[in-house]
Amino acid sequence: MKIVHQVGLRATMTDGTELVADAWLPSDGGRYPVLLQRLPYGRTVASSLVLPHPSWFAQKGYAVVVQDCRGRGDSGGTFQPFVNEGADGAATIEWAAGLPFADGRVATYGFSYQGLNQLYAAARRPKGLCAIAPMMCASDPYEGWTYEGGALRWPFACFWAAQLAGQDAHHPPVPFDTSMVPIIDALGADPPRWFQEWLAHPEDDGYWTARRPDLQAIEVPAFSVLGWFDDFSSGTAQLVGSLGAEAWFGPWSHMPWGTLHGGIEFGVDGSPSGLPAALLAFFDRVFGRNQTASKPPVRYFVINEGWREAEQWPPPAHTRRWSAVSESGSALSRWGDGRLLEIAGEDKRVLGAPVPVVVEPHAPVPGGPIDYQDESAIHDRRDLACFDTEAFGEDLVIAGSPTVRVVTRSDRPRHDLVATLCVVAPDLSARVVSSYAQRMSHGEQVGTERHWEITLRPIAVRVQAGSSIRLTLGGSRFPCYDLNAHTETQSAHSRREEQVVATIEILAADIALPVVDKLPASGSAAD
Structure with missing residues (x-):
């Protein structure tokens, strides 16, 4: 034709x-x-x-x-x-x-x-x-586009703004630097007005409602x-x-x-x-x-x-829940004592002892967007809380968006919590299959308990027998998200010397997985 x-x-x-x-x-x-x-x-x-x-x-x-x-x-x-x-x-x-x-x-x-x-x-x-x-x-131009749980999706925001700004002059993306502090200068001294507006509205306010x-x-x-x-x-x-x-x-x-x-x-x-x-x-x-x-x-x-x-997403599934346990509070790194124990219904287990996660903005947990990467080496860091199940005796099929509930206490008015779900193979590789971040504000309640719920990204994965799952909880993932200065006055203009160390105490945590146990009626994967 x-x-x-x-x-x-x-x-x-x-x-x-x-x-x-x-x-x-x-x-x-x-x-x-x-x-x-x-x-x-x-x-x-x-x-x-x-x-x-x-x-x-x-x-x-x-x-x-x-x-x-x-x-x-x-x-x-x-x-x-x-x-x-x-x-x-x-x-x-x-x-x-x-x-x-x-x-x-x-x-x-x-x-x-x-x-x-x-x-x-x-x-x-x-x-x-x-x-x-x-x-x-x-x-939504705010949640899941520019921000994620209140944390700025930094590589995307930078690249997209640089791409659009470059095309204004029929050029490739303008140079940008995700390591720049203050972050308002990441695209140079004269960033586009709308880029400045995105960074000036870190909360889901009327600016985003109108859009x-x-x-x-x-x-x-x-x-x-x-x-x-x-x-x-x-x-x-x-x-x-x-x-x-x-x-x-x-x-x-x-x-x-x-x-x-x-x-x-x-x-x-x-x-x-x-x-x-x-x-x-x-x-x-x-x-x-x-x-x-x-x-x-x-x-x-x-x-x-x-x-x-x-017939729909998410597909029909039943929820199975695992509670985080650390008897001594040393569930730091993959070599700590953090475990995930399955619980029935809404039953809750006591963590054991608070797990203190120290977050140093000048040495953040490294990480970019999720790409099924093996992060076992990153899990050697002791600024990550790691909780593992025992190896499964049979396959487990997850299909939907896992949810993580966490109780924290912090010595700073603001902090981030980044949750990742990994499949740990018998060779100890730990492939990330889902994650999400939440920027948490304690405000005047510094030092008091706060309860949070984080819905992770959707995923469908068959966790094979002999493998286990790992939940990690950390206070940063850079450059995936912008760095939290841990101050109430943090803004896009905050300088590096204003960033301070935060200690997040994890007091309790659990993860709920949408589990689909049976194959389709044909007994095999769909054609």
Whole structure:
């Protein structure tokens, strides 16, 4: 099929600003459903580093329109992340539905920011919108995008700001330094205004509320993709659950969607090779081109097993809970006396003795985003509390988001708590499968007990017989998160000499795992 490529289509927004798009469509002069993507990185890219090129969809009988967001590429106006995507997206959808080659129906698609901006537009319910496909994106510009439990997602915030700032001048990302203190100077002396705003609003306040899409207002069908090792996995899981979306959950990171993580190759079975066909089938069903009933809407990859299917995420599971125990309070490092003992229901065990975790901002626990890496050597540090189960006598399948409950006491008004879940193999390697952070404020209650609950990232993994699980609790993970100065007055302008040592006493802790014991009815992994 011959494809026509139209360049420089102009859409006028409600304030008169013109946004520019390109289109790919069959050459036979017909009218087609439109697949729309809007992005801030240049419309010629069209997310083709991870998604099929627009011409591929055009070969399947769709018209594809890819637009530069406001203030990006050739589009007019000023780019402000998150701010104009609702109005601009809704106006563009209605414009695209009326193009000469359109049949009046539109679906949106894209990943990362191209996923998040769909949510703003869909919440406005524009005429002509039939479906959305937001993939590997958070559903909230604060939680799971810029911050995580109040801790700044530092490598992402730096790189994304540097990328956008560089593209303003048609250059590569501007130089940045994640080790810079104060962190406001990480992009140099004159960072973008919106970068300064992100750092000036570390709490989930009105700044973020005004930029949060209304998921409850979205009524059209949705398709999504989640990567176990994507930084947005928690937000994507929330999106899938809120929208009841069809979804694939696989062993992939944000970009590229590859299968090699932590030196382990997940192979052909773990590849995303089936995703283009799955996305196309979703669009075909939405537009009535294929009446074949879809398989169970959620397809997820279980590490050490393969693919399963479910009617929803998370899949049906029962909760098993383990309590942290340290008889002498020396559960520091993997060589300490920290254990995880399984408990029934809400039964609680006494930790034994408080475990003191000393957090030195000038020598933080090293660590980046989760990528199934072996962190056994890091667990030699005595500023990490480590709690291990006994080796399992049979396989244990975890599918969902583990939760960690912790009781702490600290000598400082603020501290972080980073929880990681690792699978410890017989060779003592400890591969991280899930984690999350929480920035904790004791305020005027310094030295008093505080109770916290942390929901970890979603994961599906078969813990094989002979292996065990390890819960680690620490006060830092750098550069994954910005350093906590442990002062009530901490800000993006805090200097290195203002950072002080904190001692966190862990008084009690437990972890709840969503466990799926049985294989699918066929007795093997889903096809």
